[in-house]
Amino acid sequence: MLKYANPTAFLELTAKLLPWLALASALVLAIGLTGAFLAPPDYQQGDTIRIMYLHVPAAWLSMFVYLVMTSAALGTLVWRHPLADVAQKAAAPLGAGFTLICLTTGSLWGRPEWGTYWVWDARLTSELVLFLIYLGLIALWRTIEEPGRAARAAAILTLVGVVNIPIIKYSVDWWNTLHQPASVFRLGGPTIAFSMLWPLLVSALGFTLLFLTLHLMAMRNEILRRRLRRMSLRIAAAEQPRARSPGFEIVR
Amino acid sequence: MPYPHIVYISAAYVVTALIVAAMIAAILIDHRALRRELSRLGQIGETQEGPGTSRT
Numbered sequence: 001m002l003k004y005a006n007p008t009a010f011l012e013l014t015a016k017l018l019p020w021l022a023l024a025s026a027l028v029l030a031i032g033l034t035g036a037f038l039a040p041p042d043y044q045q046g047d048t049i050r051i052m053y054l055h056v057p058a059a060w061l062s063m064f065v066y067l068v069m070t071s072a073a074l075g076t077l078v079w080r081h082p083l084a085d086v087a088q089k090a091a092a093p094l095g096a097g098f099t100l101i102c103l104t105t106g107s108l109w110g111r112p113e114w115g116t117y118w119v120w121d122a123r124l125t126s127e128l129v130l131f132l133i134y135l136g137l138i139a140l141w142r143t144i145e146e147p148g149r150a151a152r153a154a155a156i157l158t159l160v161g162v163v164n165i166p167i168i169k170y171s172v173d174w175w176n177t178l179h180q181p182a183s184v185f186r187l188g189g190p191t192i193a194f195s196m197l198w199p200l201l202v203s204a205l206g207f208t209l210l211f212l213t214l215h216l217m218a219m220r221n222e223i224l225r226r227r228l229r230r231m232s233l234r235i236a237a238a239e240q241p242r243a244r245s246p247g248f249e250i251v252r
Numbered sequence: 253m254p255y256p257h258i259v260y261i262s263a264a265y266v267v268t269a270l271i272v273a274a275m276i277a278a279i280l281i282d283h284r285a286l287r288r289e290l291s292r293l294g295q296i297g298e299t300q301e302g303p304g305t306s307r308t
Contacts, residue, residue: 048257051264058268097275104271105264112257210272217279224286231293 005082007223014216021213029206035199042196049196051109057204058101061211062130063165065095068215069137070162073155083219085151086226088158089141090218094211096134102127114178122171123179126164133161147226 036053069091075084106124107117118124137154144150167174172181183191190197 046257047261050261054264054268093278094275097271101268101271104267108260108264108267112260214275214279217283221279221282221286224283224290228286228290228293231290235293235296 007082010083011220011223014220018213018216021209025206025209025213028202028209032199032203032206035202039196039199045113048109048112051105053199053203055102055105055109056200057207058098058105060204061207062095062099062102062127063168065091065098065211066130066162066165069095069158073158076151076155086219086222088154090222091215092134092137094214094218096131096138099127099131099134103131119178121178122175123168123177126168126171130164130168133164
């Protein structure tokens with residue numbers, strides 16, 4: 001683990017790993033989504049249930065990515081792991097992307113089933129708050145130029161925002177919401193028929209592999225961006241003494 | 253009609269595909285731009301240090 005804390009070792013490892021991970025995510029997603037169209041229609045919702053195979057994995061990923069960012073925030077603040085803030089920064093736009101998929105597919109499911117695209121329901125509102133937190137974190141990273149300061153500020157905001165995750169998860173139990181309660185991860189076991197459950201779980205695995213692939217790619221970009229920044233600073237520092245050389249004084 | 257809500261189902265799949273494509277494209281475009289800039293700065297660095305003095 002410590003070996004891969006070195007960015008160069010990380011770049012070498014991920015260069016070998018990424019093609020296989022990308023292939024695995026494409027295959028698993030293809031199986032999951034084929035299963036989604038082979039699964040029987042729901043007795044109440046009919047074929048609209050097919051939106052669930054995108055919406056539910058995206059909703060899980062929106063929370064999972066935030067938990068990954070929370071671990072990375074702890075890594076930045078507590079253990080000062082060299083790749084922790086890289087992981088945190090790279091995950092935020094992906095988290096925002098999966099949350100946006102969750103919100104839009106949920107709206108497109110809500111229109112035929114509830115008769116409306118949106119209600120200020122506890123589950124929907126807390127998911128929207130999560131999307132806004134992601135946007136806030138992306139903005140924070142872009143506002144502060146020095147990566148170390150940006151990492152600490154973003155880590156603190158991430159740790160504050162994690163309180164929203166249990167609110168999203170338990171909102172359907174704590175409040176009387178229009179959104180249906182949990183039907184997969186619940187104490188009494190899943191309430192979905194196996195013919196619908198397996199494509200959902202395979203699709204969720206595909207989304208998770210897709211996130212891991214994109215996250216590693218984005219982390220590699222972030223490492224390159226920091227190298228680029230260091231190189232620019234080194235070149236600027238090398239040019240400075242020339243600008244202050246006596247030759248320039250004579251010209252002036 | 254086999255899928256009465258085909259418009260909503262199709263829209264959900266299209267929107268998801270677009271968002272995923274946008275995430276992949278953003279990362280790939282960023283990667284290309286960073287590689288290009290790194291090689292450009294690498295050349296400047298070598299010019300500053302002069303031939304035969306570049307560190308590896």
